[in-house]
Amino acid sequence: MFKVRNLSYKIQNKEILKDISIDIKSNNFLSIVGPNGCGKSTLIKTINRNLSDYEGNISLENKDINSFCDKELALKRAVLNQSFYFPYSFKAIEIVEMGLYSYSLEIKEKKKILEYIVDKLDISLLSQKDYQGLSGGEKQKIQFARVVAQIYASCEKQKFLFLDEPTLNLDIYYQYKILDLTKELVMDLNIGVCAILHDINQAYMYSDEVLMMKDGQVRHFGNTQDILTSKNILDVFNVQSDFVYSEKLNQEILVTHAC
Amino acid sequence: MVGIKRFTIGIFSIVLLFSFILNISIGAFSLSFNDIVNTFLSPLDNQINYQVLVDIRIPRIILSIFVGVAFGISGAMMQTLFKNPLADPSLIGVSAGASAGVVIFMMLGAYLPAIFSEELSSYIVVPFSAFLGAVITILAIYKLSTLYNKVAVTVMLLAGIAINALLGALVGLFSYVSTDEELRTFTFWTMGSLANGDMNVIYIMFPIIIGVYIFAIKKKVELNLLLLGEDEARNSGVNTERLKKLIILSVSLAIGVSVAFCGIIGFVGLVVPHISRLLVGSNHKFFLPLSAILGAFILVWADAIARTIIEPAELPIGIITAILGAPFFLWLLVKNRQNTLN
Numbered sequence: 001m002f003k004v005r006n007l008s009y010k011i012q013n014k015e016i017l018k019d020i021s022i023d024i025k026s027n028n029f030l031s032i033v034g035p036n037g038c039g040k041s042t043l044i045k046t047i048n049r050n051l052s053d054y055e056g057n058i059s060l061e062n063k064d065i066n067s068f069c070d071k072e073l074a075l076k077r078a079v080l081n082q083s084f085y086f087p088y089s090f091k092a093i094e095i096v097e098m099g100l101y102s103y104s105l106e107i108k109e110k111k112k113i114l115e116y117i118v119d120k121l122d123i124s125l126l127s128q129k130d131y132q133g134l135s136g137g138e139k140q141k142i143q144f145a146r147v148v149a150q151i152y153a154s155c156e157k158q159k160f161l162f163l164d165e166p167t168l169n170l171d172i173y174y175q176y177k178i179l180d181l182t183k184e185l186v187m188d189l190n191i192g193v194c195a196i197l198h199d200i201n202q203a204y205m206y207s208d209e210v211l212m213m214k215d216g217q218v219r220h221f222g223n224t225q226d227i228l229t230s231k232n233i234l235d236v237f238n239v240q241s242d243f244v245y246s247e248k249l250n251q252e253i254l255v256t257h258a259c
Numbered sequence: 260m261v262g263i264k265r266f267t268i269g270i271f272s273i274v275l276l277f278s279f280i281l282n283i284s285i286g287a288f289s290l291s292f293n294d295i296v297n298t299f300l301s302p303l304d305n306q307i308n309y310q311v312l313v314d315i316r317i318p319r320i321i322l323s324i325f326v327g328v329a330f331g332i333s334g335a336m337m338q339t340l341f342k343n344p345l346a347d348p349s350l351i352g353v354s355a356g357a358s359a360g361v362v363i364f365m366m367l368g369a370y371l372p373a374i375f376s377e378e379l380s381s382y383i384v385v386p387f388s389a390f391l392g393a394v395i396t397i398l399a400i401y402k403l404s405t406l407y408n409k410v411a412v413t414v415m416l417l418a419g420i421a422i423n424a425l426l427g428a429l430v431g432l433f434s435y436v437s438t439d440e441e442l443r444t445f446t447f448w449t450m451g452s453l454a455n456g457d458m459n460v461i462y463i464m465f466p467i468i469i470g471v472y473i474f475a476i477k478k479k480v481e482l483n484l485l486l487l488g489e490d491e492a493r494n495s496g497v498n499t500e501r502l503k504k505l506i507i508l509s510v511s512l513a514i515g516v517s518v519a520f521c522g523i524i525g526f527v528g529l530v531v532p533h534i535s536r537l538l539v540g541s542n543h544k545f546f547l548p549l550s551a552i553l554g555a556f557i558l559v560w561a562d563a564i565a566r567t568i569i570e571p572a573e574l575p576i577g578i579i580t581a582i583l584g585a586p587f588f589l590w591l592l593v594k595n596r597q598n599t600l601n
Contacts, residue, residue, distance in 0.1 A: 050490040051407075074496025084488050088541035098484050102496030130540075150495060 360392020
């Protein structure tokens with residue numbers, strides 16, 4: 001379990017995160033939602049040591065996060081940041097393979113893991129192309145495959161997957177495909193997922209817990225059913241919402257409207 | 260794909276080998292292949308030929324190969340460290356820093372009691388001052404141009420301009436108070452020459468260049484990950500702090516010894532990695548060896564031009580590499596204009 005206690009983070013005296021205390025459990029899907037610039041990405045970056053100079057305490061398995069070396073940490077958690085500039089010519093599958101850096105695997109095992117992931121994400125054609133020539137959404141799929149490879153190969157008891165807007169740039173079919181696979185990882189491999197999602201409906205459908213952030217603070221945090229309510233959505237996003245039941249899909253859907 | 264890349268590297272290795280052999284016969288003192296074969300078969304009958312070959316020409320070609328490998332590999336690693344194809348050791352002032360190290364040592368040396376013998380000084384102390392100059396420069400530029408683990412390219416290039424200007428001033432200052440003989444040496448520092456190559460230089464460079472090359476090849480996977488971004492590399496388990504230090508150390512070693520013995524040879528570290536990336540892609544597994552081979556290839560031929568074009572005199576090699584490299588640099592800038600605007 002990741003324990004975050006009284007976490008604050010400042011950039012040039014501007015407080016980005018204020019006194020955040022949360023737990024990130026394994027075998028659990030936690031979504032982080034909140035308006036733009038509320039500190040969601042900064043929170044994920046701080047927890048994963050991509051930003052230093054924070055105040056407060058972050059621990060994993062009751063040990064301070066800074067007591068792990070980079071490799072130890074890489075076996076316990078994988079992180080997908082928001083898409084980045086990568087103007088280099090690599091075959092897409094080579095990028096996926098980079099996720100396996102920390103494991104000393106035989107070529108055969110490596111191939112097996114990569115094949116499984118390529119098959120799961122349905123990217124066999126894509127994986128043979130040059131990464132540079134891919135579209136934004138296709139790149140996102142490859143980067144997602146890379147972090148899944150990293151966490152799938154791990155033999156640790158507790159492992160975590162941090163996703164910063166995993167559905168970015170993806171068509172709606174692939175948004176669900178990626179979220180389904182993420183959910184499957186939670187169920188089958190006991191992975192703890194912590195994902196920043198922009199679509200509140202997807203957060204509602206997939207997550208066990210929801211963290212609602214605003215102005216660098218935790219506004220509401222707990223079980224999805226208790227937290228994603230019309231009242232809280234109005235509080236955090238300033239939009240009206242209602243839950244409507246669709247008989248055809250056999251599920252409740254959140255509809256939103258401007259105030 | 261992999262086959263084609265291996266084939267490309269193989270072809271260029273063979274081309275380099277032929278260039279080496281061909282260049283033994285080219286020079287102010289022209290030797291045919293028959294002469295060369297005869298010389299090695301019976302050295303005693305061809306003493307002058309033998310001396311030209313063994314004392315001057317062969318060490319010089321080996322030196323050009325070492326320096327080419329040094330600039331090729333260093334350019335490749337710098338471009339990965341700064342995540343930018345414009346990060347060339349000469350352009351951003353690392354070579355200038357290395358020669359500044361030497362100039363400062365020389366200036367101080369005039370006032371210090373002669374603690375080092377002539378030999379020790381030129382083979383050990385000068386390269387070491389060059390190395391120190393290079394390390395300080397890279398560290399300074401890296402610290403100046405990075406913020407939140409991201410490199411600000413404009414700052415990197417402008418810092419290079421500043422450092423190059425500072426060295427220019429330093430050399431200018433020194434040339435004001437120096438003799439004609441010393442002045443000639445400064446031309447050597449600023450424009451480069453391989454004429455100082457002898458076997459001692461080769462012995463000193465050999466372990467350093469081989470060591471840096473082996474280091475780079477051993478770290479090929481880490482270097483690939485570094486291209487993804489520093490955060491990504493670290494999240495995947497790369498000890499990026501250590502890796503960055505080792506890159507800076509090995510680039511400084513390679514550039515330091517090269518500049519100490521051969522002066523500043525510009526644009527090789529810029530052009531070579533770019534061409535190899537076009538040929539075999541960005542995967543360091545292929546990109547690094549080809550950068551080394553191409554660097555050696557270009558320097559061997561640039562030196563061949565430098566020492567034959569105005570026979571019996573010589574041109575500084577830096578003039579040749581600049582004439583070839585500067586237009587290439589401009590072309591790169593125009594090509595990357597779109598990205599710069601975004």
